[in-house]
Amino acid sequence: MRVRQLKDLLAGRLMIAFAIFSSLLVFLIAIALYWRSKPILEAKSLSDLLLGSTWLPFQGEFGFYPFILGTLYVTILAMIFAVPLSILSAIYLAEYAHENLREKVLPLIDLLAGIPPVVYGVFGVLAIVPLVEYIAPVIGKLGIPFLRAESYSTGFSLLAGGIVLAIMVFPIIISISHEVFRAVPSEIRDASLSLGATKWQTIKHAVIRTALPGIAAAIILGFSRAFGETMAVLMVVGNVPSVPKSVFDPAYPMPALIANNYGEMMSIPLYDSALLLAALILMLVILLFTLAARLVLIRIERSMAHG
Amino acid sequence: MDKLREEKLFKSLMLASLAIVVGSLFLVIAVVVWNGAPSLSLSMITQTPKGGYYLGKEGGILNAIVGSLYLAFGSMLLAIMISLPVALSLQKDYIGKTKAAYYIRLSLDVLWGTPSIVYGAFGFIVMLYLGMRASLLGGIIVLTLLQLPIMIRAMEEVVKLVPEELKEASYTLGATKLETTLGVVVKQALPGIVTAALLAFGRGIGDAASILFTAGYTDSLPRSLFDPVASLPLAVFFQLGTPFPEVQQRAYASALILLIIVLALSITSRYLSKRFMKNIIR
Known part of the structure; x- marks a missing residue:
C-alpha cells in the first residue's frame, strides 16, 4: 500500500518537474543568446548596430539596418499575399463550405504545413524565381513605386521570398482563423439572420466583427513564422546586404545572415557575437508577437468556455 | 439586388x-x-557519395537518408520521453488548473513560435560551452528541443479528450493518480499520442536551420553519436549550392525523397489515428 502511494507521489513530482524544466527553456535560450551577444553590445551602441548600414565584419563594422529591413520587407510582402487569401479561405471553410468539402480540404492544409522548408526552397528556385525573372522587366517598365526594375533581376528577390513565405504561412493563418470563426457563437449569426440580413451581411457585420481579435492573433502568428523562417527564404531571396528599393531587388534577411555565416570565421573578433545578437533580436521580436497573439487566443478560448 | x-x-x-x-x-x-x-535512381538511395560526387560523379545520398532517420528517430524518442510526462502533468488531476500551468502553456507557445535558426544558434552555444563538436548527438538534442512544444501541445490536446467518467471509475476502484494516468489516460490517448509523435518526427526530419551548425555533415554513414552526421535537408541545400547542373538535379531528387517521406508520414499518421480511434471508449 505505502509503495503505491510513494510511487504516485514521486511520479507526480517528476512529471511536474519536467513541465517546469520545459517551460524554462525559453528563458534559457534568451539568457544564452544575451550572454554571447554581450561583447558586441558593450563594444558598440545599440543605435549604431540597429541603424548602421555598413556590414564589414573584417573591419569591425556591424550595421544591421539592411538585414532588419530585408527581414521586414520580405515578411510584409508575404503577409500582403497570405492574409487576404488565408482569411477568405478560412471564412469559406467555416461559414459556407459543406462538411464534406471541409473534411477534404483541412487535411490538405495540414499537409501544406508539413512540407519541409528546404522543399519550399527548391520549389521557389524551380518555379518562383524564374517566374519573377520573367515578369520583372514587364512590370518593372510600368514605373510603379516599389515595383520598378532598375537593373536586371535574376529572380532571386524580395518578391520570390515573399511568395514562397506566403505559401508557407497559409496553413498557420487558415487553421487558426478557421478555429476562431468556428468559435463565434451561433446565436450571433441567428440574431443577425433573423433580422433579415443575408448570409454575407451577417458574416461581414456580425461574425467578422466578433472574430476580429482572433483573426488579428492568427495574422500575428503567421507574421512571426514568416519573420523567423530561414532556409526557404535564404534559398530564393538573393542574399545581398543592401536595402532593397524594389520587390525585384535581392535582400538579405537576418535568419539567412545567421545561417550563412555562423559557425565559420569565428576568429574575427565580435563576429559571432554580432550574429548571436541577430538571433536574440529575432527571438525577442517573435516572443513579443507570440505572447500578444496567444493572450488574445486564450481570452477567446475562455469566453467560449464560459459563454 | x-x-x-x-x-x-x-x-x-x-x-x-x-x-x-x-x-x-x-x-x-x-x-x-x-x-x-528524372534524376531519381536506385544508386541514389543505396550508395554513399563517392569521390567527386559533388562534381557530378558517381554515388548517392544514403548517408543523408540514414543520417536523417537517425536524427529524427533519436530526437522523437527523447522528445516523447519528455513530452509525455509534461502533457500528463497538465491534466487537471495534477497542475492543469493552476496558475503555474497557465504560464507553462504560455511559455510552450512562445517556444512553438521560436524559429528553428534560433534553436540552432542556442544549440551551438551550448555545444561550444560543453566542448562538443557538431555530431549526431548535438543534432538529436537540438531537434528534441524543437519538437518539444509541438509534441506537448498535441499530446495535451488528446489527453484532455479522455472522458472524466473513465478516470473517476478508475479512482473509485482505488487506483492512484499514477495508476489511473498510465492505465486509463495513456491507453485511451494512445492513438493521439502516436499521431503527435509522428507529427514531431515529420518536423524533425525536415528541419535544416536547427541542425546546420549542430549536426555537421559527412559523406560516410553515421558510426557513433559523437561523429558528424549528414541529413536530407542539408543534402538538398548543399547540392543545390554547387554550380554543377548534374548535382543540382540531384538536389531536386533529394528534395523529392524528403517530400515523399514527409507526405507518407502524414498520411500514415492520419490513417493510424482513424484506425485506432475505433478501439477507444467514448
Whole structure:
C-alpha cells in the first residue's frame, strides 16, 4: 500500500518537474543568446548596430539596418499575399463550405504545413524565381513605386521570398482563423439572420466583427513564422546586404545572415557575437508577437468556455 | 439586388482564394516531382557519395537518408520521453488548473513560435560551452528541443479528450493518480499520442536551420553519436549550392525523397489515428 502511494507521489513530482524544466527553456535560450551577444553590445551602441548600414565584419563594422529591413520587407510582402487569401479561405471553410468539402480540404492544409522548408526552397528556385525573372522587366517598365526594375533581376528577390513565405504561412493563418470563426457563437449569426440580413451581411457585420481579435492573433502568428523562417527564404531571396528599393531587388534577411555565416570565421573578433545578437533580436521580436497573439487566443478560448 | 451581388462577388473571391491555397500545395508537389523524378535512381538511395560526387560523379545520398532517420528517430524518442510526462502533468488531476500551468502553456507557445535558426544558434552555444563538436548527438538534442512544444501541445490536446467518467471509475476502484494516468489516460490517448509523435518526427526530419551548425555533415554513414552526421535537408541545400547542373538535379531528387517521406508520414499518421480511434471508449 505505502509503495503505491510513494510511487504516485514521486511520479507526480517528476512529471511536474519536467513541465517546469520545459517551460524554462525559453528563458534559457534568451539568457544564452544575451550572454554571447554581450561583447558586441558593450563594444558598440545599440543605435549604431540597429541603424548602421555598413556590414564589414573584417573591419569591425556591424550595421544591421539592411538585414532588419530585408527581414521586414520580405515578411510584409508575404503577409500582403497570405492574409487576404488565408482569411477568405478560412471564412469559406467555416461559414459556407459543406462538411464534406471541409473534411477534404483541412487535411490538405495540414499537409501544406508539413512540407519541409528546404522543399519550399527548391520549389521557389524551380518555379518562383524564374517566374519573377520573367515578369520583372514587364512590370518593372510600368514605373510603379516599389515595383520598378532598375537593373536586371535574376529572380532571386524580395518578391520570390515573399511568395514562397506566403505559401508557407497559409496553413498557420487558415487553421487558426478557421478555429476562431468556428468559435463565434451561433446565436450571433441567428440574431443577425433573423433580422433579415443575408448570409454575407451577417458574416461581414456580425461574425467578422466578433472574430476580429482572433483573426488579428492568427495574422500575428503567421507574421512571426514568416519573420523567423530561414532556409526557404535564404534559398530564393538573393542574399545581398543592401536595402532593397524594389520587390525585384535581392535582400538579405537576418535568419539567412545567421545561417550563412555562423559557425565559420569565428576568429574575427565580435563576429559571432554580432550574429548571436541577430538571433536574440529575432527571438525577442517573435516572443513579443507570440505572447500578444496567444493572450488574445486564450481570452477567446475562455469566453467560449464560459459563454 | 446589390447586396446579393456583393455576396456573390465575395463568395467567388473566397472560392478563388481557397483554390489558390489548395492549388499551391499541388503545385509545390508537382514541381518537385516533375524536376526530381528524372534524376531519381536506385544508386541514389543505396550508395554513399563517392569521390567527386559533388562534381557530378558517381554515388548517392544514403548517408543523408540514414543520417536523417537517425536524427529524427533519436530526437522523437527523447522528445516523447519528455513530452509525455509534461502533457500528463497538465491534466487537471495534477497542475492543469493552476496558475503555474497557465504560464507553462504560455511559455510552450512562445517556444512553438521560436524559429528553428534560433534553436540552432542556442544549440551551438551550448555545444561550444560543453566542448562538443557538431555530431549526431548535438543534432538529436537540438531537434528534441524543437519538437518539444509541438509534441506537448498535441499530446495535451488528446489527453484532455479522455472522458472524466473513465478516470473517476478508475479512482473509485482505488487506483492512484499514477495508476489511473498510465492505465486509463495513456491507453485511451494512445492513438493521439502516436499521431503527435509522428507529427514531431515529420518536423524533425525536415528541419535544416536547427541542425546546420549542430549536426555537421559527412559523406560516410553515421558510426557513433559523437561523429558528424549528414541529413536530407542539408543534402538538398548543399547540392543545390554547387554550380554543377548534374548535382543540382540531384538536389531536386533529394528534395523529392524528403517530400515523399514527409507526405507518407502524414498520411500514415492520419490513417493510424482513424484506425485506432475505433478501439477507444467514448
